[in-house]
Amino acid sequence: MKKTLTIALLIAMIIGSCKESTRKEGAEKKNIETIENVSDGITKATSINQDGKKLEFLFNNMAGTATLNFNNETIELISQKPASGIWYKNEQYELRGKGNDITLKKDGIVIFEHQDDIVNIEAKSQKDVLNLTFNNTEGTVKAYLNGGEQIELVEEKAASGIWYKNDRYELRGKGNSYTLSKDGDVVFKN
Secondary structure, three states: OHHHHHHHHHHHHHHHOOOOOOOHHHOOOOOEEEEEEEEOOEEEEEEEOOOOOEEEEEEEOOOOEEEEEEOOEEEEEEEOOOOOOEEEEOOOEEEEEEOOEEEEEEOOEEEEEEOOOEEEEEEEOOOOEEEEEEEOOOOEEEEEEOOOOEEEEEEOOOOOOEEEEOOOEEEEEEOOEEEEEEOOEEEEEO
């Protein structure tokens, strides 16, 4: 059951990271780039680190294995029992991950690592508080107005400042000033 939950979390992580976006201020996108369900129980994905190195994954959920391709080397790993996230290893290599963050070690030394660029901001107006969690790697933000429901927005190209939106909400900002609109009506401005 724990192995199935781990695999489900991994698949959700990979699927959630596949949205195309650009990083703030034109920086390159550095996250899990692709995902493909090859067949039932087999998932293929690719991750790129900040140095542009590519790590390819093939997860066989039925067998509890992961086959990696890194620097033209094929690496076979066996699923372990993590407290959360993923954990695969063999005698020489160890792969761990949670969310989009992935670490591959060879003989205990990190040889590949990807971590999302996360920024948390709290903006205040006279009567409201807007908490923002930016994932600059994915080009997304999670917004919480006065501790309320989570609002998920996707980055858009802005002439200057920031611009995120979904079908109902829009977040714009420049410097430390933010405006959140819902269905065209301003619900937060500082």
